Amino acid sequence: DTATALTPPWMENPYIKVDTVAAEHLSRRGGVAGTGGRPSGRVNRKTLRLGPLSREGFYLA
Template identity: 90%
Template sequence: GPSRRRRSPSPPRPCKETFNVFYHEADADTATALTPPWMENPYVKVDTVAAEHLSRWAGGAGGGRPSGRVNRKTLRLGPLSRAGFYLA
């Protein structure tokens, strides 16, 4: 019969991970593993951040260095009324 041409599958697309950024104001550096509680309240959500691009490693598997591209995003906190804050 006639030969069929098979298309090679598209390379897998990497997923872009997201994470949430929170802050908690404080007047002193008193945080421990238990306080303030690691939950949305008392922390205030600032934003959900997603990667604009993913780093690829130059030099092959198991070695090399990142491609040099950096993800950056400027976030605004506040208004702030205490001496400092924690980010989570």
């Protein structure tokens, strides 16, 4: 990783962790028999309300 005037070095302390978002279930590649080769599985959805922001923008990783 390189730091420049436009992309300064990463500093963790100005950021606040809001939540962890991760898949609950993983689907297999190639799908399941009888589904036409489409992966079958569940859809995960999570809604987070952010704001008001104290500075310009937010970082999502």
